[in-house]
Amino acid sequence: MDEVDSVLEAEHVQENVLLDNVKSFAAGGFGGICAVLTGHPFDLVKVRLQTGLYNSSVQCVKQTVAKDGLLGLYRGVLPPLLGVTPMFAVSFWGYDVGKKLVSRYTGNPIDQFDIKEISTAGFISAIPTTLVAAPFERVKVMMQIQEGAKSKGMGGVIAEMYRTGGIRSIFKGSVATLCRDGPGSALYFGTYEIVKKKLSKDSDKELSLVAIMTAGGLAGVSMWLGVFPIDTIKSTQQSSNIPVSILQTTKNIYRKGGIKAFFPGVGPALARSFPANAATFLGVELARDFLDKII
Template sequence: MSSTSSPSDAAAAATQKLQDVVKDKLPNLPESKAELKAEAKAAASGGLAQLRSFAAGGFGGVCAVVVGHPFDLVKVRLQTAEKGVYSSAIDVVRKSVAKDGLKRGLYAGVSAPLVGVTPMFAVSFWGYDLGKSIVRSTSTVAPDGNLSIAQISAAGFFSAIPMTAITAPFERVKVILQVQGQKTLAPGEKPKYSGGMDVVRQLYKEGGVRSVFRGSAATLARDGPGSAAYFAAYEYIKRKLTPIDPVTGEASGKISLTAITCAGAAAGVAMWIPVFPIDTVKSRLQTAEGNVTIGGVVKGLYSKGGYKAFFPGFGPALARAVPANAATFLGVELAHQAMNKVFN
């Protein structure tokens, strides 16, 4: 004779299963004072790590601007100038220096990125660190704790989301000032904008906050995949250049600053290659007068020069990517090392 379970047994089993499911979904509550202290220490450590990433990213960004702004200026002027104004990147440099001198000619519009770059890069590296935490909590991580390149890429994409809120308005101000510098003024005529704050004031007066943040969607469309490629390439090359123990096959010793510089330079190139056409559209959108749309900018560019119209300034962008991003990651690593010496 076969045995059958009673209704009370079935109810008990169902209740236990429900309790197990709920227990898995609820956060683990500390059961002792020691466990509570351990969890508090872990939370504080994680918060401190993100704060350090924020500070290191800001310092790395300043390094990037100092090294890379002249290259960026050339790129933007090639992207936004009418056909025939400049014959090459060298022609941009020659005409800019001849008109405004070395300092003003090559560093026009530098105030906006210098003011904005610290929070911009700080938020980027903070967002990247936060993105890695999210990836670790939502996906399977290797036993050694290292994220895969795909997971690094996902964390990099996430970093662009909070960064866009800062990047879009500052880049709008930057490109407007850079383009203003290439216009020929009539005798006695003054530039439309006297500086970064004046640009913001006039943009807000003309179209409110929406005008100041014009190009935000294009900025995110550029920085999302760009940041994914950026951090993935950096981590991949960094791992390849890290010394490996021939016996265990595991990383042994610290990576050199030279290797970090090379990895940062390569990361910058990897970032620009897939998203440069989007950057051209963004620059045109942010410097155009009146009401314009992304679709209108794309159509206008293509009608003037086909696919090639989306790549003016590609050479200067890649030329800038090498030293600027090498300086960025070198600055970030040096900042981390300095903070480790002070706080550890």
């Protein structure tokens, strides 16, 4: 009888683990879609400034709308919309896995993690996320730097990259993406959890929607402040038509404008980061709450 109970208990644990994984994937994907719909125009301006197409945000917006209309601000939105579900799903799933790994290694309960443990779990989440994020960001960047009626769609961009460089071309910038997302995710999840705790005076009381959005928005701002120069290197490398290393890309950027050259588009990025990431975590928390009620 004890053996039967043990088997049933083990099966129950496995079912709970599977359900937790499904919830993490679904909630993360929904949060990511909220982020893209909120923040893509800001991201487009950031990338065009980083890659040298324009000198100011105002100039970029005016000329983009003049050439392509308001929908031009959503050029390149399809790759992140298609990629954002698995990317954010993997990110939030990876964060949950990271927390479990850190808890197993340290012996500390997840709800008692300090900032180092939270940040470590966040860094771990970036490892699997990069496999999904890097190719989609490469396609997105190549689409965003296009202008005018002759611009290629997502399929055309992918076909051209594959024709000129094979599968390696599509994954160009993967190392730079991990270099950005590792510390970026540590800052991202670390800031969210710390701010969330500060805003929650009563641990048994559910956070308000405003508190969730505030914590999420500040998480996005802290991440971009910390890794923006690396993002500039990544975008520049991914938009290049020739093979170029991270080191050479860094040297080229510095040669053109010194330290300041690593921060083009920082205004749109920070302007985007608060509302987009507020929407992300709001979407994630609402989706998790909904899934907890129905599953």
